[in-house]
Amino acid sequence: MYVVFLALRYLRSRLVNFIAVGGVMVGVAVLIVVTGVMDGFREKVLEVLRGNLSDIVMTPMHAPGEPLPAYEEMDRRIRQDPRVETTSPQVEALVFYLYPTRHRGQLSVGAYSVQQMLAVGIDYEREKRVSKIADYLVAANDPARPFHSPRATTHYKEGSVMVSRTFAKRYLGLEREILLPESLLETDVGITFAYFDTQAEDPANASGGGLAATWNTYQLPISAVYDGQDTSLDAARIYFDKDVLRRLARIEDEYHRVRVKLKDPADAKQIKEDFKETFPFFFTKTWKDHRADYLRAVNNEKVLLAIVLSFIVLLGGFIILATLTLTVVEKTRDIGVLGALGATRGGIRALFVGNGLLIGIAGAILGVGLGALFQANVNGIKNFLADTMNVEIFPSDIYLFREIPTIWDWSTVAWIAGGSILMAFVAGLIPAIRAANMDPVRALRHE
Amino acid sequence: MSDPTREVGPKILLRARGVEKSYKVGGAKLEVLRGVDLDVREGEILAVLGKSGCGKSTLLHVLGWLDRADRGEIVYDGRDHAKLPASERAHLRNRTMGFVFQFYHLLGELTALENVLVPAMIRYRPGTFGAQKRELHDRAKALLAVVGLGHRMGHRPTQLSGGERQRVAIARSLMNQPRFLLCDEPTGNLDGRTAEDVRTLLWDLNARSEQTMIVVTHDAKMADQAHRTVHLVDGRICGGEEEAPLVQELEL
Numbered sequence: 222m223y224v225v226f227l228a229l230r231y232l233r234s235r236l237v238n239f240i241a242v243g244g245v246m247v248g249v250a251v252l253i254v255v256t257g258v259m260d261g262f263r264e265k266v267l268e269v270l271r272g273n274l275s276d277i278v279m280t281p282m283h284a285p286g287e288p289l290p291a292y293e294e295m296d297r298r299i300r301q302d303p304r305v306e307t308t309s310p311q312v313e314a315l316v317f318y319l320y321p322t323r324h325r326g327q328l329s330v331g332a333y334s335v336q337q338m339l340a341v342g343i344d345y346e347r348e349k350r351v352s353k354i355a356d357y358l359v360a361a362n363d364p365a366r367p368f369h370s371p372r373a374t375t376h377y378k379e380g381s382v383m384v385s386r387t388f389a390k391r392y393l394g395l396e397r398e399i400l401l402p403e404s405l406l407e408t409d410v411g412i413t414f415a416y417f418d419t420q421a422e423d424p425a426n427a428s429g430g431g432l433a434a435t436w437n438t439y440q441l442p443i444s445a446v447y448d449g450q451d452t453s454l455d456a457a458r459i460y461f462d463k464d465v466l467r468r469l470a471r472i473e474d475e476y477h478r479v480r481v482k483l484k485d486p487a488d489a490k491q492i493k494e495d496f497k498e499t500f501p502f503f504f505t506k507t508w509k510d511h512r513a514d515y516l517r518a519v520n521n522e523k524v525l526l527a528i529v530l531s532f533i534v535l536l537g538g539f540i541i542l543a544t545l546t547l548t549v550v551e552k553t554r555d556i557g558v559l560g561a562l563g564a565t566r567g568g569i570r571a572l573f574v575g576n577g578l579l580i581g582i583a584g585a586i587l588g589v590g591l592g593a594l595f596q597a598n599v600n601g602i603k604n605f606l607a608d609t610m611n612v613e614i615f616p617s618d619i620y621l622f623r624e625i626p627t628i629w630d631w632s633t634v635a636w637i638a639g640g641s642i643l644m645a646f647v648a649g650l651i652p653a654i655r656a657a658n659m660d661p662v663r664a665l666r667h668e
Numbered sequence: 669m670s671d672p673t674r675e676v677g678p679k680i681l682l683r684a685r686g687v688e689k690s691y692k693v694g695g696a697k698l699e700v701l702r703g704v705d706l707d708v709r710e711g712e713i714l715a716v717l718g719k720s721g722c723g724k725s726t727l728l729h730v731l732g733w734l735d736r737a738d739r740g741e742i743v744y745d746g747r748d749h750a751k752l753p754a755s756e757r758a759h760l761r762n763r764t765m766g767f768v769f770q771f772y773h774l775l776g777e778l779t780a781l782e783n784v785l786v787p788a789m790i791r792y793r794p795g796t797f798g799a800q801k802r803e804l805h806d807r808a809k810a811l812l813a814v815v816g817l818g819h820r821m822g823h824r825p826t827q828l829s830g831g832e833r834q835r836v837a838i839a840r841s842l843m844n845q846p847r848f849l850l851c852d853e854p855t856g857n858l859d860g861r862t863a864e865d866v867r868t869l870l871w872d873l874n875a876r877s878e879q880t881m882i883v884v885t886h887d888a889k890m891a892d893q894a895h896r897t898v899h900l901v902d903g904r905i906c907g908g909e910e911e912a913p914l915v916q917e918l919e920l
């Protein structure tokens with residue numbers, strides 16, 4: 222009985238104990254928040270990657286001399302595999318986005334800046350079945366037909382484009398949600414881009430090497446805005462209707478990517494191996510392969526950070542060790558008295574171990590609470606820092622996402638809390654053993 | 669009520685033979701006990717007298733198994749100190765012995781009442797303690813009332829005078845109703861009147877439940893009223909075999 226009673230009393234009586242509790246609490250909270258963010262980040266990368274790609278992405282290789290099988294033929298053969306649900310072909314072209322140069326915030330008339338972009342031509346009806354593009358639409362003239370623009374028929378004969386929210390934010394002034402994405406659909410300006418046409422027929426443009434090439438510029442209205450949530454992919458990608466892009470970039474029956482949706486995504490790895498043999502003309506990758514290095518780096522970083530941050534918890538352990546050592550010295554006479562009154566060594570040991578454990582448990586519980594509170598408000602804190610102090614702790618161009626993604630994983634939390642309690646136990650054990658080994662008479666004579 | 673002239677039975681509760689104890693101070697050896705032979709009979713009040721620094725406290729510690737003797741045997745209730753494991757000794761000390769230390773040794777973190785409860789807290793597990801909490805608290809309060817501190821139960825040792833602390837320590841020593849009480853100058857800090865109250869309490873206990881007591885004291889009156897008085901001189905016991913004077917004047 223005295224063990225619990227006195228452990229609580231001793232805990233209450235000194236301020237240092239509360240400092241130790243605070244140390245453990247901060248360590249636990251920080252560990253929880255950081256692993257929560259890292260896990261959330263990884264999960265989000267996976268989710269977004271999957272949404273932007275699909276289960277399997279196949280890229281044709283240009284084998285010299287051997288013509289690729291026609292798309293329809295390929296498509297039929299891929300779909301013969303009973304594990305495949307559906308496919309979507311894509312064409313791609315490199316284009317240059319032209320936008321007015323700003324000098325110190327002022328538009329410089331007649332001067333243009335150039336940004337390289339990947340134009341991706343999709344068949345929307347098929348694409349929406351392999352990726353999450355339909356979910357990612359944030360604004361469209363007609364959500365069922367995102368490439369439909371009422372302006373296309375009047376001003377722009379060539380069709381329209383779908384740009385990302387990130388793109389709009391960066392180049393079209395869609396800052397901080399003040400300007401709604403819908404407003405882009407009404408602008409008359411559209412976006413201007415240039416395509417380097419190597420198959421130009423005008424011989425007047427042929428340069429010294431006999432190459433007849435020319436720059437073609439186009440101006441297209443925006444008929445939809447999407448948000449793929451991956452700022453690095455989104456910023457450099459514009460979606461076109463497949464047939465429009467074929468016409469603009471003079472792509473005949475080539476195709477550059479085939480996205481394959483599987484009935485069971487878990488088959489992806491096996492199918493990738495199978496397809497390598499069946500379709501030797503293709504690079505076949507699962508969606509996970511695309512950011513494999515990145516994901517590994519994220520994971521690595523998580524482990525590293527966890528190790529580094531564990532030192533905070535370890536520091537808490539040292540505080541416990543120090544305070545308990547002090548307590549044992551301070552309570553030497555008490556230890557002697559307890560021994561004289563019949564407390565066993567085990568009891569004395571339990572008293573001080575219990576003291577350490579109480580600090581550990583209190584710190585862990587408070588730390589979990591603080592971590593939960595912090596994690597729930599991490600985006601609020603981020604925005605607050607950005608707004609008031611202009612500190613971007615999570616720049617979206619580095620970390621892909623605008624919001625900090627977090628995950629509350631009970632097993633990780635349990636590990637962190639359990640680990641720090643164990644550490645408190647070990648930290649308490651050393652002074653406790655010292656206390657238990659004291660000679661009661663000597664302890665009694667201690668001044 | 670009680671009969672102070674009651675004959676003490678022949679049964680020996682504690683037997684010490686050839687007990688030696690020395691301290692090493694620097695290179696020198698300070699021999700404090702040099703062969704103590706002592707029998708304490710069941711139900712007896714034994715007063716131990718001696719000059720300051722002659723080793724009375726040391727003797728009590730050794731007899732109460734708090735400290736180890738360098739040589740000699742100490743048999744308590746038929747059990748040899750040297751042959752018992754530490755946990756067994758702790759157990760016996762908790763249940764059957766009560767200590768009143770010369771310097772009281774209360775726990776500074778606890779109130780007077782909690783201090784008195786400590787031996788019971790050591791004795792019982794939380795569950796058992798909880799089950800009889802009422803009873804134990806009542807007993808502790810009663811003990812404090814007996815030593816005249818019924819109104820100071822919530823006070824910490826630092827809020828009590830030396831004499832008051834000593835009385836709390838006496839109450840504590842009685843908490844587990846020990847059959848053997850070792851008191852190191854229990855009235856050393858008390859005025860004549862309170863000392864008399866404490867003495868009356870101890871003698872009454874002895875008369876009622878035949879509690880055996882060793883009392884180290886400088887109080888001549890107390891020594892006079894003990895069943896037997898021995899002197900510790902040069903590390904040995906003298907005069908132990910004298911019968912205690914019969915105490916006629918004591919009226920309880």
Ligand SMILES: Nc1ncnc2c1ncn2[C@@H]1O[C@H](COP(=O)(O)OP(=O)(O)OP(=O)(O)O)[C@@H](O)[C@H]1O
Pocket residue numbers: 666691692693698700718719720721722723724725726727770
């Ligand atoms: N741990 C120790 N180390 C060295 N010497 C000690 C130790 N404990 C006690 N002594 C010495 O042993 C002698 C006996 O001490 P003890 O406390 O038993 O005396 P005492 O008879 O109780 O004295 P008093 O009447 O003043 O209380 C003293 O001279 C003391 O200095």
Ligand SMILES: [Mg+2]
Pocket residue numbers: 724725726770852
């Ligand atoms: Mg003494």
